[in-house]
Amino acid sequence: MDDDQIVHIVQEYPKEYGISIQLGQMFKDTFNIELPIEEIVIIAMFLIKDEEDTEGHPVLLYIFHGEGVATSLCSVTNTLTHTNNVYAYDLHLEKDSTTALQEIKTLVQRIDNGQGIIVIYDMGSIKTMLDTISEETDIKIRYIYFPITLLGLDVARKCSQETDLEYVYHTTMREMKSMLQMNDSRKEIIITLCHTGEGGAFQLKQYIDQYSNLGFKTIPLAISKRDELISQVMALKKIYRIHCFVGTYDPKLMGIPFVSMTKVFENKPEAIDKILMFEPIQSKQLDYSAVYSFLEEQFKCISVSKLKSILPSIIDELEIIYSLSADQKVGLFVHIACLLENCKQGVCKQACKDADTILEDYPEDFKVVSKVLKPLEKAFKVIIDDNQVAAIIMILNKL
Secondary structure, eight states, rough: OOOOHHHHHHHHHHHHHHHHHHHHHHHHHHHHHOOHHHHHHHHHHHHHHHHHSSSSOOOOEEESSSSHHHHHHHHHHHHHHHOOOOOEEEEEETTOOOHHHHHHHHHHHOOOOOSSSSEESTTTTTTHHHHHHHHHHHHHHHHOOOOOOHHHHHHHHHHHHOHHHHHHHHHHHHHHHHHHHOOOOOOEEEEEEEESSHHHHHHHHHHHHHHSSSSSSSEEEEEOOHHHHHHHHHHHHHHEEEEEEEESSSOOOOOOOEEEEHHHHHHHGGGGGHHEEEHOOOOOOOSHHHHHHHHHOOSSSSOHHHHHHHHHHHHHOOHHHHOOOOOHHHHHHHHHHHHHHHHHTOOOOOOOTTHHHHHHHOHHHHHHHHHHHHHHHHHHTTOOOOOHHHHHHHHHTTT
16 A cells, blocks of 8 residues: 555545544554554545445336336335335326426435436336436436336227137237337437547547447547537437447436446457446556557557657646546547647647637636647647647536
């Protein structure tokens, strides 16, 4: 355990550290054993871990039409599992949609533990209401469509009209299979995101297309303004089912899952499908080897070996100044690398539509970033113009 870790525990968890010191004193008084500071901190970490284990978990919500249907399922599920993490909303047939929407929204806000909700529902506009609630509350909601009520209605009608049991059974089975398959026949896509148009989203798309075997269509979006992003996503949603966003930031839109660029690049390429399907995977600390390997295949003008010797120190310097997250570091790394490649190719892109406004509002950032980027300009013999600096300032300040 290094000094930085020790200082972090002492400063951030004084209560747990204090208890550990008391335990250390008991060891000394009882056994005449004096624990070193490292052991004291390790004991404190066990206490912190126990506290973290009490964090919330996802919960299950039944929403079914009719009186008491969802409530009964909820009661049986909780009784058999002994979990008490299942909830219900009975959607009465006479209830208007506006009232139902407000009641479901209130229930969702009450039962969410911070990790989202799985909803099992039967039919109607329930999914549309949940989409609205997820957008308004930022609560993650995932849906499982189980059309038991529609199935019952269909079988009841057939039974009243037909006399042949086998006919009713087999036609129902065929129709049910077709209904489940055709419920949403839109092609599933992945949207890759970055704030600006220097190629981060496109390179991420290329990486997924190259290594994934899931068959998802991948669409890159380089958009910084939220209203423009919402408009684009809504347009895509009419044509496709959106499996997830992958990128440098989570837009938190419509309950669509998010995978960070860091998660993608901190694992081997062959793990990409597990990552995209949200399967558990043991991640390692990020190094840039996977990024280098991929960029080496894509770049034509920039020497990746030279990139290795210069760019990480630039990112580290910006991290110290701006306290960057892991996602920001990876996003910035790919962004600047693609920027250099485009400059060498003579490709000029309008990376920042609001460059003039950014430069006017952040003059100090402009001075700092321009100075930090000077070694790159000198090493690769390029000029990074003000428009590109403005785009980097946007990434650094999460604008």
